[in-house]
Amino acid sequence: MIDLKELTNYKQLLYFLVAKEIKVRYRQTVLGGLWVVIQPFFLMAVFTVFLGNLAKLPSDGIPYPVFYFSAMLAWQYFAGTITRSGNSLIINMKLISRVYFPRLLIPLTPSLAGLPDFSISFMVLIGIMLYYHIYPTVMILFLPFLVLLLVLSASGAGLFLAALSVKYRDIPMTIPFILQMWMFASPVVYPASMVPVKYRLVYALNPVAGVIEGFRAALLGTIPFPWHIILVSAIASIILLISGLIYFQQVERFFADII
Amino acid sequence: MMANPVIKAHEVSKCYRIGITNNRPTTLRETIMHGISTPVRNLNRLRRLTKFTGEELLSGGEDIIWSLRNVSFEVNEGDVLGIVGSNGAGKSTLFKILSRVTEPTSGYAEINGRLSCLLEAGVGFHPELTGRENIYLSGAVLGMTKQEIKTKFDEIVGFAEIEKFVNTPVKRFSSGMYIRLAFAVAMHLEPDILLIDEILAVGDTAFQKKCLRQIESLAREGRTIIFVSHNNDVIKKICKSALWLKNGRLVKTGAADEVIKDYENM
Numbered sequence: 001m002i003d004l005k006e007l008t009n010y011k012q013l014l015y016f017l018v019a020k021e022i023k024v025r026y027r028q029t030v031l032g033g034l035w036v037v038i039q040p041f042f043l044m045a046v047f048t049v050f051l052g053n054l055a056k057l058p059s060d061g062i063p064y065p066v067f068y069f070s071a072m073l074a075w076q077y078f079a080g081t082i083t084r085s086g087n088s089l090i091i092n093m094k095l096i097s098r099v100y101f102p103r104l105l106i107p108l109t110p111s112l113a114g115l116p117d118f119s120i121s122f123m124v125l126i127g128i129m130l131y132y133h134i135y136p137t138v139m140i141l142f143l144p145f146l147v148l149l150l151v152l153s154a155s156g157a158g159l160f161l162a163a164l165s166v167k168y169r170d171i172p173m174t175i176p177f178i179l180q181m182w183m184f185a186s187p188v189v190y191p192a193s194m195v196p197v198k199y200r201l202v203y204a205l206n207p208v209a210g211v212i213e214g215f216r217a218a219l220l221g222t223i224p225f226p227w228h229i230i231l232v233s234a235i236a237s238i239i240l241l242i243s244g245l246i247y248f249q250q251v252e253r254f255f256a257d258i259i
Numbered sequence: 260m261m262a263n264p265v266i267k268a269h270e271v272s273k274c275y276r277i278g279i280t281n282n283r284p285t286t287l288r289e290t291i292m293h294g295i296s297t298p299v300r301n302l303n304r305l306r307r308l309t310k311f312t313g314e315e316l317l318s319g320g321e322d323i324i325w326s327l328r329n330v331s332f333e334v335n336e337g338d339v340l341g342i343v344g345s346n347g348a349g350k351s352t353l354f355k356i357l358s359r360v361t362e363p364t365s366g367y368a369e370i371n372g373r374l375s376c377l378l379e380a381g382v383g384f385h386p387e388l389t390g391r392e393n394i395y396l397s398g399a400v401l402g403m404t405k406q407e408i409k410t411k412f413d414e415i416v417g418f419a420e421i422e423k424f425v426n427t428p429v430k431r432f433s434s435g436m437y438i439r440l441a442f443a444v445a446m447h448l449e450p451d452i453l454l455i456d457e458i459l460a461v462g463d464t465a466f467q468k469k470c471l472r473q474i475e476s477l478a479r480e481g482r483t484i485i486f487v488s489h490n491n492d493v494i495k496k497i498c499k500s501a502l503w504l505k506n507g508r509l510v511k512t513g514a515a516d517e518v519i520k521d522y523e524n525m
Contacts, residue, residue: 012399012404012405013399013400016395016396016399016400016405017396020385020388020392020396023387023388023392024385024387024388027387027428028387094379094382095382095383095400096360097355097360098360098376098378098379098382099358099360099376099378099382099383099400099401100358100359100360100376101400167305167308167309168305253361253362254308254309256355256360256361257275257308257309257361258308258309
């Protein structure tokens with residue numbers, strides 16, 4: 001179905017596209033890479049004051065800043081990747097209508113280009129954890145697997161939105177809205193333990209839910225490692241990615257004609 | 260040497276939808292109904308963009324246009340072919356099909372070898388990136404490997420005459436410098452087959468001559484080149500054969516002198 005041999009022929013181009021995206025993001029800014037952490041840091045502060053201290057939402061017994069930042073880490077990557085990936089084909093319209101290369105490279109670029117930012121945020125999280133004397137559990141060994149799930153599900157959703165946006169310019173308008181809904185469907189500002197047990201596996205169909213709960217369990221030791229939730233999320237994210245790929249493959253031959 | 264076709268186009272046709280809108284409402288009642296049904300009509304219109312009915316394809320329709328119609332030709336290895344035709348004749352569409360940017364509606368094109376297509380200068384350039392970074396990026400976009408770009412880097416910079424500005428973002432380049440850099444990258448591609456669309460329309464005379472010399476030297480190396488130009492003298496000078504397109508149809512192919520003569524006397 002997917003021409004893997006052709007994709008490997010273009011891996012240098014993918015490298016250059018990813019490098020471009022990373023280099024361009026903070027060009028001509030004063031704070032540069034600091035922007036990676038400024039936004040989640042302020043959100044964390046706002047959440048801590050309003051949702052934590054004032055609204056007194058539960059946080060599985062974890063200090064609010066750590067509780068929120070551990071979710072912001074995954075959520076920022078997810079939301080950023082989907083936004084950039086969903087808009088990527090329209091932004092690269094000229095490239096698509098002028099040169100041939102596997103179109104898949106364009107929406108997949110943000111998935112890879114977001115990883116350095118993710119790593120920086122991760123360091124900050126470790127710093128905040130140390131400040132509160134919270135130490136990761138041995139389950140931290142599963143972190144790479146959780147990050148992989150995050151990358152796969154963000155890529156899958158991004159592929160869908162990007163492919164649809166070529167024909168329907170409604171998509172770029174709906175992405176911020178979709179993400180807002182999606183954030184409330186994920187345990188970002190509340191713990192998954194607030195969701196009634198009988199709905200929890202349905203809840204886990206949202207891949208981000210499994211990833212964030214896994215992150216908190218592995219790093220903060222809030223709850224025992226939630227295997228069942230992560231398993232459901234893993235299956236959901238693989239289905240999302242595969243169906244995204246199939247849809248993309250079906251419509252990509254029209255891209256240059258109708259974008 | 261046996262003639263060895265590296266490009267074989269067989270009955271290539273390409274159909275596009277123009278997007279004619281329906282009659283405007285005149286009465287108040289019509290206007291209201293029209294307003295309410297807009298999303299449905301929009302959805303249908305967008306869905307039809309990529310779908311053509313059999314009837315439309317056979318007997319034509321007012322909403323479609325044939326950008327290319329049953330165009331067949333072959334290009335042998337080492338040929339330098341010129342394409343002439345007025346605006347809208349289908350030249351760029353043909354290039355897009357040969358380079359796989361788009362698929363033909365019917366017919367097919369076979370390509371043997373590595374092909375690079377220059378439809379426009381500066382494809383793949385990003386304004387925030389420096390001259391150096393853009394050489395690598397657009398080189399990769401146009402099909403060069405990193406190693407090839409590295410080897411040719413100094414030559415490209417020299418050709419574009421931008422030695423002092425390799426570390427300046429190209430958004431600060433003068434338009435002349437920008438165009439020169441874009442062409443310099445393109446002129447140092449080494450594909451088996453090179454498609455060049457109207458490159459001589461820009462740049463100053465001296466630089467145009469330099470590009471032309473470079474194309475001639477690529478041709479001497481035995482590369483297959485297809486060249487679109489509105490400058491008939493240039494076609495006669497560097498192309499052995501030529502192909503004349505008119506309203507999507509092939510009018511004449513043959514020796515460049517003869518095709519150009521007929522084209523000019525049209």
